[in-house]
Amino acid sequence: MVDWAGKTILITGASDGIGRGLVEQFDSRGARQLILIGRDRTRLDQVAAACQTETRIEEVDLADSDQLAHLMQRLAVVEIDVLINNAGVGLGGAFASHEQDDRLQSMIKLNCDAVILLTRAVLPGMLERRRGSLLFVGSLAGWAGGPGLCAYSATKGFVNRFAEGLRWELHGTGVAVSLLAPGATRTSFFETAGIDATDIRGGSMSSSEVARLAILGLQKNRAIIVPGFQNRILWMMQNLLPRSWVGWVSRKIGQPILDRESA
Numbered sequence: 001m002v003d004w005a006g007k008t009i010l011i012t013g014a015s016d017g018i019g020r021g022l023v024e025q026f027d028s029r030g031a032r033q034l035i036l037i038g039r040d041r042t043r044l045d046q047v048a049a050a051c052q053t054e055t056r057i058e059e060v061d062l063a064d065s066d067q068l069a070h071l072m073q074r075l076a077v078v079e080i081d082v083l084i085n086n087a088g089v090g091l092g093g094a095f096a097s098h099e100q101d102d103r104l105q106s107m108i109k110l111n112c113d114a115v116i117l118l119t120r121a122v123l124p125g126m127l128e129r130r131r132g133s134l135l136f137v138g139s140l141a142g143w144a145g146g147p148g149l150c151a152y153s154a155t156k157g158f159v160n161r162f163a164e165g166l167r168w169e170l171h172g173t174g175v176a177v178s179l180l181a182p183g184a185t186r187t188s189f190f191e192t193a194g195i196d197a198t199d200i201r202g203g204s205m206s207s208s209e210v211a212r213l214a215i216l217g218l219q220k221n222r223a224i225i226v227p228g229f230q231n232r233i234l235w236m237m238q239n240l241l242p243r244s245w246v247g248w249v250s251r252k253i254g255q256p257i258l259d260r261e262s263a
């Protein structure tokens, strides 16, 4: 079991949703410092104010290459024990209707580039110390294709695969890698992605429950953490069923998003 006492923990997307839930979880576990990253200073201040643990706020747009580079310069002198790559956004609707290339590119920069670059920045220190934990927040959608959310699902497929590969690459180094792959979770995610949350069929979980199960899985050094019974069934089905069946079910799930857009 990992002991969080005295650790410096960096959490991206700490101002809201699952990231905020993770901050609350770590706050009661004796960490030395929580580094909170997001763009919304007011919400970051509120999250920090509710913490018992010492916090450091980094107000950064991770989709902005210059801001990310400056952040990495500032972090170069900090010993980070745990990196939580959580910040991410979605983009709903038919792929052909995404006329705004800037939103697509910004999503890819945040969901993929920032994850790679931050990980690369903190990993050498972890390897030198022969200890550290990396948690990647991918998604169940990263394995399913996700009609109505194709490009987003692809970014999460990238995260899922990167985390899986890195875990085995780092095997025996003292650096642990876990992937959190949530299903639908009640956060601002859908609104930001331009999706009506009522179009998402099936159940959803609260962000605090997802965060609680994520920390439990991280403590046990689980390779893949799929929170919730229903999500684990879906995950198992994805692994067992022929891909054409997975595609058919995904299309059924994504249909309301596509229908609403074309209405």
Ligand SMILES: NC(=O)c1ccc[n+]([C@@H]2O[C@H](COP(=O)([O-])OP(=O)(O)OC[C@H]3O[C@@H](n4cnc5c(N)ncnc54)[C@H](OP(=O)(O)O)[C@@H]3O)[C@@H](O)[C@H]2O)c1
Binding pocket: 012, 013, 014, 015, 016, 017, 018, 019, 037, 038, 039, 040, 041, 043, 060, 061, 062, 063, 064, 086, 087, 088, 089, 090, 110, 137, 138, 139, 140, 181, 182, 183, 184, 185, 186, 187, 188, 189, 190, 192, 207
């Ligand atoms: N909700 C779901 O159903 C679901 C399911 C599977 C996976 N996920 C994944 O879970 C992660 C967290 O999402 P969430 O559901 O908690 O959504 P959320 O409530 O919208 O939170 C997103 C977080 O990311 C931060 N963020 C967004 N753009 C950013 C940027 N350019 N630079 C820095 N920070 C940025 C936001 O902070 P600021 O606004 O302050 O920048 C916020 O703290 C994402 O990676 C998402 O893909 C979510």
